[in-house]
Amino acid sequence: MSREEGIGVWLPAGVFGAIALAVGLIPLRAVTSASNLAFVFMALTIVVAEVGGRGAALATATVSAMSLNFFLTAPYLTLMISKTDDIIAFAALAACGLIAAAFGTRREHWSETASRARQELDVLERLADHLRAGTPLDDILNDLRRAFGLGALVLRDADEHVLATAPPGSASVLIPQARLKPRALLAQDEAEYWLGLRGFRLPEGGGRLPLHTDRGLVSLDLWEGDPQGLDLDERRTLWIAASVLALELSHRYPGSRHRASD
Numbered sequence: 001m002s003r004e005e006g007i008g009v010w011l012p013a014g015v016f017g018a019i020a021l022a023v024g025l026i027p028l029r030a031v032t033s034a035s036n037l038a039f040v041f042m043a044l045t046i047v048v049a050e051v052g053g054r055g056a057a058l059a060t061a062t063v064s065a066m067s068l069n070f071f072l073t074a075p076y077l078t079l080m081i082s083k084t085d086d087i088i089a090f091a092a093l094a095a096c097g098l099i100a101a102a103f104g105t106r107r108e109h110w111s112e113t114a115s116r117a118r119q120e121l122d123v124l125e126r127l128a129d130h131l132r133a134g135t136p137l138d139d140i141l142n143d144l145r146r147a148f149g150l151g152a153l154v155l156r157d158a159d160e161h162v163l164a165t166a167p168p169g170s171a172s173v174l175i176p177q178a179r180l181k182p183r184a185l186l187a188q189d190e191a192e193y194w195l196g197l198r199g200f201r202l203p204e205g206g207g208r209l210p211l212h213t214d215r216g217l218v219s220l221d222l223w224e225g226d227p228q229g230l231d232l233d234e235r236r237t238l239w240i241a242a243s244v245l246a247l248e249l250s251h252r253y254p255g256s257r258h259r260a261s262d
Contacts, residue, residue: 009052010048010051010052010053010056011052011055011056011059011060013048013052013056014044014045014048014052014056014057014059014060014063015059015060015063017044017048017060018041018044018060018063018064018067019063019067021040021041021044021064021067022041022064022067022068022070022071022072023071025037025040025071025072026071026072029071029072029076033085033086033089034068034072034073034085034086034089034090035085035086035088035089035092037068037072038068038089038090038092038093041064041065041067041068041093041097042064042093042096042097042100044060044064045057045060045061045064045096045097045100045101046100048060049100049101049103054101054102057097057100057101058097058098058101060097061093061094061096061097061098061100061101062094062097064093064097065090065093065094065097066079068089068090068093069081069086069090073086073089073090074086116231116233117233120233120234120237123144123147123148123237123241124237124240124241124244126143126147127140127143127144127241127244127245128244130143131244131248136164137155137163137164137245138164138165138166138168140164140245141153141155141164141165141166142166142167144166144238144241145166145167145225148230148234148238149225149226149228149230150202150222150223150224150225150226151223151224151225152165152166152167152170152173152206152221152222152223152225153165153166153170153220153221153222153223154166154170154171154173154220154221155218155219155220155221155245156175156218156219156221157216157217157218157219158216158217158218160175163218163249170223173206173223174205175208175221176203176205176206176207176208176221176222176223177205177208178190178203178205178206178207178208179207179208179210180202180207180208180209180222182209182210182239183235183236183239184235185202185207185209185222185230185235185238185239186200187203187207190203194229195229196226196227196228196229197228197229198228198229198230198231198234199228199229199230199231199232199234199235200229200230200235201224201227201229201230202222202223202224202229202230203224204224206221206222206223206224207221207222208220208221208222209221209222209239209242211242211243211245211246212246213246213247213249213250214250215249215250218246218249220242220245
């Protein structure tokens with residue numbers, strides 16, 4: 001389940017769960033104090049923070065505190081509080097709920113970081129598998145194109161001979177004028193960069209990434225396919241993949257002027 005789907009499920013579950021929990025505890029309000037009942041709401045908030053993330057946890061903590069006040073704190077069915085102990089219970093529940101939500105945020109961040117790292121490792125692992133199996137360069141480029149949401153990739157040698165393309169027919173596109181910096185994959189001569197939701201975007205007309213091999217210079221031309229851009233980790237992973245691919249060219253071709261396709 002994605003983060004957006006998780007919020008869509010656990011936010012209403014936490015909110016309506018807090019209200020239902022308060023209604024279900026009404027018979028106990030004459031037996032024990034509201035401060036004792038607050039622990040039940042705290043448990044609910046912790047669970048929602050763990051599985052639903054920050055937004056769902058914040059909503060659950062807020063509604064839990066209001067439900068405790070409205071249903072279980074005298075005078076009932078109002079948001080007024082008459083007893084000092086109940087005021088303390090309300091404030092403690094709200095504060096602890098916010099703390100639980102904060103830890104939910106950290107867990108969510110760690111989970112996203114681990115997920116991105118796993119995806120990047122998967123890309124490099126697939127690349128290694130393709131190279132060991134002798135997969136055609138066109139297929140390798142196409143896998144990289146899908147993995148990074150790119151529009152097209154073209155691999156050329158120093159004489160502008162096409163070595164591989166993805167998708168087919170991309171070689172007919174004009175050669176990019178922008179030269180990309182290694183690792184960062186940002187245009188060298190541009191003073192301004194377009195920013196997407198995930199990170200910096202590639203130049204509008206594509207960008208050329210120079211790759212040095214012991215057989216000569218090759219170039220990997222890239223065109224954007226997703227306007228959300230690439231974050232720093234994705235750019236580094238793409239740079240590593242391109243560097244590994246350049247090393248493979250030294251083994252596959254006897255010289256830098258070998259022409260694989262046009």
